[in-house]
Amino acid sequence: MFDFIIAHGDEDGVCAAAILERYSPGARILISGPRELLRVLSSIRENSSIAIVDVAIPFNFVPLQKLANKYDVYYIDHHPLPISLRETELGFRKISRDLATCASEIAYREFGEESSSPLAIYGAIGDYLDDTPLIKKLIEAQDRRTIYYEAAIIGYALSEKHEPGFSSRLAHLLADKVRPGYVRGLEELASVGLRHEYEIMDFVKSHGRSFKSMAYVENPPIIGYAGKAAFYVMSYFGKSVGVCLNKKEEYADIVLRSDGTVDVGSFARSVAAEFNCDGGGHERAASLSVPLHSVEKVLEALNKLSD
Numbered sequence: 287m288f289d290f291i292i293a294h295g296d297e298d299g300v301c302a303a304a305i306l307e308r309y310s311p312g313a314r315i316l317i318s319g320p321r322e323l324l325r326v327l328s329s330i331r332e333n334s335s336i337a338i339v340d341v342a343i344p345f346n347f348v349p350l351q352k353l354a355n356k357y358d359v360y361y362i363d364h365h366p367l368p369i370s371l372r373e374t375e376l377g378f379r380k381i382s383r384d385l386a387t388c389a390s391e392i393a394y395r396e397f398g399e400e401s402s403s404p405l406a407i408y409g410a411i412g413d414y415l416d417d418t419p420l421i422k423k424l425i426e427a428q429d430r431r432t433i434y435y436e437a438a439i440i441g442y443a444l445s446e447k448h449e450p451g452f453s454s455r456l457a458h459l460l461a462d463k464v465r466p467g468y469v470r471g472l473e474e475l476a477s478v479g480l481r482h483e484y485e486i487m488d489f490v491k492s493h494g495r496s497f498k499s500m501a502y503v504e505n506p507p508i509i510g511y512a513g514k515a516a517f518y519v520m521s522y523f524g525k526s527v528g529v530c531l532n533k534k535e536e537y538a539d540i541v542l543r544s545d546g547t548v549d550v551g552s553f554a555r556s557v558a559a560e561f562n563c564d565g566g567g568h569e570r571a572a573s574l575s576v577p578l579h580s581v582e583k584v585l586e587a588l589n590k591l592s593d
């Protein structure tokens with residue numbers, strides 16, 4: 287049983303958290319990304335039993351390692367580790383990692399009751415990992431239109447309202463067996479999200495630029511859609527890699543999507559190691575946060591990589 291569940295705030299994280307809360311009724315759900323993990327973990331009383339799910343290990347992992355032994359942590363995840371870190375060095379009591387599935391699928395396999403199968407499916411669809419043998423089998427027992435519609439409204443609502451409080455409330459409602467269609471306001475939020483996505487599609491057509499084998503778009507007008515912008519700019523210009531750049535005061539957030547021919551996750555991890563900054567992800571979806579003065583260099587390297 288877990289006292290706390292620390293989960294990512296996206297669809298996979300929310301659904302994995304809901305599966306784990308069903309296993310540990312009364313556990314508190316805290317939402318965190320890799321960057322906030324240290325702060326969130328250190329806010330918890332020592333010796334607590336904690337599940338960390340769908341949260342990648344940050345590039346600067348040493349403070350986390352030092353904190354880990356003060357808690358009883360079960361780490362459930364599907365993100366590659368930072369370069370130079372081995373799983374056994376994490377300091378967590380138990381680890382279930384599988385890079386080929388989503389975190390919700392791992393949580394379902396380890397802790398899920400049978401009735402949690404829709405949650406595993408939603409999480410898998412959210413992370414585009416719905417073609418694994420187990421998820422395919424679970425989908426067979428469902429009406430496909432219904433399960434994909436439910437997954438879509440959860441996913442769009444979370445893109446539209448990416449607030450930790452919203453993610454944790456939604457996880458709690460799903461754990462409580464409230465069906466997505468009964469979550470008040472969810473469909474309305476999702477339809478706003480869908481229209482925002484259409485705006486992003488149009489924006490990348492007029493503002494995107496294409497290079498040799500990479501397409502690029504900067505500062506899309508709506509926040510929360512950087513991944514979609516990177517995907518649509520890649521697909522619109524027919525390139526192998528799509529980039530969405532968001533410049534902030536000192537740093538730029540770079541979100542990457544790939545058609546599968548270039549491993550943007552390993553690119554992000556090596557850039558993170560080189561520039562001592564946050565970065566990581568999967569083969570087809572990754573992100574980076576680099577100092578403003580290094581942006582050009584990183585984009586150049588990326589353009590060469592996708593030759």
Ligand SMILES: [Mn+2]
Pocket residue numbers: 298299340364388389413
């Ligand atoms: Mn995930």
